[in-house]
Amino acid sequence: MLRSGVERAITTPGLPRDTLEVLEEVLQEVNRMTELVDALLTLARADEGRAELHKEPVDLREIVAEAGETGELLAEQAGVTMDVGTSGAAVVVSVDRSRIRQLILNLVENAVKYTPRGGSVQVRLGQEDGRVTLTVADSGIGIAPGDLPHVFDRFWRADTARTRTGERPGTGLGLAICKWIAEAHGGTIAVTSRPGRGTTFVVSLPGPTDGRTVGPSD
Ligand SMILES: Nc1ncnc2c1ncn2[C@@H]1O[C@H](COP(=O)(O)OP(=O)(O)O)[C@@H](O)[C@H]1O
Ligand SMILES: [Mg+2]
Known part of the structure; x- marks a missing residue:
């Protein structure tokens, strides 16, 4: 209004x-x-416990491609190159489409936001040991080793983010939401980083039951 x-x-x-x-x-x-x-x-x-998931069979390649398009617009504005790659075969899993989209978008937005002009962001969808992995890697400012344990905490923002809110606005809630979405789907989210070199977030989700289609859950 x-x-x-x-x-x-x-x-x-x-x-x-x-x-x-x-x-x-x-x-x-x-x-x-x-x-x-x-x-x-x-x-x-x-x-x-009132945030229900509306699960349906979804080909994750579609969501990754969609989020990639939004990410590309952001990346272009920020002078960052963006590379989105999905595996050839369909990756159909039972997920809440809009939540997974939110998860990917949050990670992509962060990657662009915390990567200086001239840098790059990579988004990858793959499958490993019966699980689906979604990787968002950037060549940005990175996160200090001592800060890594805090990145998924609510309201937590690195000093570099807090002292430069004009440039990099944020609430410090994005990654807390990402963690909730990943875990609500039976998945995990992990981060590795090298200050000044870049950061990689890996989301691991339960994979398709038989490699192609979604079976009834147990
Ligand atoms: N890709 C990244 N590279 C460097 N730092 C990051 C990245 N993603 C998140 N961070 C750090 O983690 C903090 C928390 O992220 P998030 O919860 O998304 O909050 P924000 O609203 O600040 O984006 C950020 O403020 C930033 O300090
Ligand atoms: Mg964020």
Whole structure:
């Protein structure tokens, strides 16, 4: 409601420049607040066990490709190259499509956000030992070894992220949500990083029951 009002106001013809600038700042702030509230609600519902998963058979290649397209737009703006690769064969698993999309998007957004201009981001979908692995790797700023145990904590942001919020806005809730989504699907999420060299997140999910189709769960 508030957002659409501001959006409408912004398009008013003949607005003075400084009014336009204020409205743009308001819109950005509204978007940040909306993001924060959405993230808090998601985690609160998850805590209560009320965040149900709507599972259906999904070919993960589709979601990876979709998220990749969004990621490419972000990457282009950030001057980062993005490379999305999926294995040849279909990877059909029973998942909540929108949650898995959110998981991949969060990781891709982070990878782009924490990679300086000229760097690169790689997204890979593969299968290993009957499990599906989704890898998002970047050549960005990396995470200090002492910080690694905290990255999935709620509200945690590295000093470099907190002191430069103008450049890299965020709530520190994205990875907490990623962890919840992975675990709610019977999966795991892990991170490795080298400061100044880059970061790799690996999500491992239960694979297709027979390699091609989704069977009844047990
Ligand atoms: N790909 C990455 N490279 C470097 N640091 C990262 C990366 N992803 C996450 N981080 C660090 O982990 C913190 C938590 O990530 P997240 O929960 O997504 O919060 P944010 O809202 O800050 O993006 C970030 O603030 C940043 O310090
Ligand atoms: Mg984030």
